[in-house]
Amino acid sequence: MTRTRIVAMALLLLAIVVARVHHASWRAFHAGRSAQAAGDTPGAIANFERAIHFYAPGSPWVESSVKALWAIGAGAEESGDRALALSAYRTLRSSLYAVRSTYTPFSEWIGRCDDRIARLVAEDPDYRSRFPGVSAAALEARVRENLSRNEAPDVLWSIVVEIGFFGWVGGTIGFILRALGESRETFSSRRAIVWGSIVVAGYALWIVGLMKA
Template sequence: MKISESWLSWLIMLLIVLAFSSVAKVYLSAQSELAVGDHFLNQSKPTRAVDHYIRAIKWHLPGLGTADEAANRIWSIAEQYEKRNFSEEALEIYRTLRGGFYSTRSFFTPGKDWISRCNEKIATLMAKAPATSPAIAKKPFEQRRAENLNRLERDRSPNVAWSIVSEAGFIGWVGCLVGLIIQGFNAKGQFRRRPAVLWSLAFVLFFAVWGFGLLGV
């Protein structure tokens, strides 16, 4: 086997190990936060429990299911506050749950069903709250609720096209860096000028694309 092929094999193995390690890290961290949240909930400390459940949501990876588990627990806590007529506390928790999912979005938004349910609750509780001005006080409950819901449902997600450009740029400059390491030197460790220059120029190009993508998002 040639040295370049050996390097490529080791690189592929390294990437596979890193991928599995990353998934394991996310899953174990989310499970740990769920466990800590359950601990505080059993001690009748719902506020601290919610903090850790939100952290579990932020350790998000599609298909793991831990975000839904955490959201279910948070939702139950908020509903308990509602039943006890602690509307302000319930409203704050629904907002926190909604924000937890929004904090994990990139070119797609996870937990859309949860966000929609939170929007309904938030709009209702805000409409029931004492009016903050005479103009708002004159409006009927249903109108206030509809206006609140309309504001909450406005799409403020990142620009998908620029997100894709940013992702492509990131993958590109990382790939160019790997290419420079592998092909920029020969089997004896001597510097190869032509491939090194080409990979370096490509690196600069993709790095610039990545930067512009981040600005556009």
């Protein structure tokens, strides 16, 4: 197999990976919309969170899920449901932190969430009772300071994502080169099982890592 064909297959695999991520995000987003239509707000929040976790640059479904979570939080605020509003804002905030790497996508939304969370927490009677005599403004500043601390993704699960991705792609290339060979006569069932197992394990690790990171 020529080097050109190997490069072409690698590019094809990369395109498949990107398409798979976009599709998973699309499915999760529409599952969230369906949950909303059915009145299942917690289910909608969970699915929008999942859609964001399948982040790929330029994905419209991730951006739509960000806006959907924000809308849930804003709507809950208007109706006086502080707990639901906090759940939506915190989910949005943690989801964006979970998908950051060398940069943080939609970083401006994190700041907006911090403002809303700080105000809602500071207004909570149970929280205020823990700090008698402290003004609401001081409590809000305290919460915002805590939120401003750097929150990196879980290192272990981030490593799992990388291992899973390269295991999946590398296993697929190995399957093509080592198991299939140049012709049908050179097919090796033993090698196919080994490399096929690597593909499955790598893909599974990649998906689990994306959900947990």
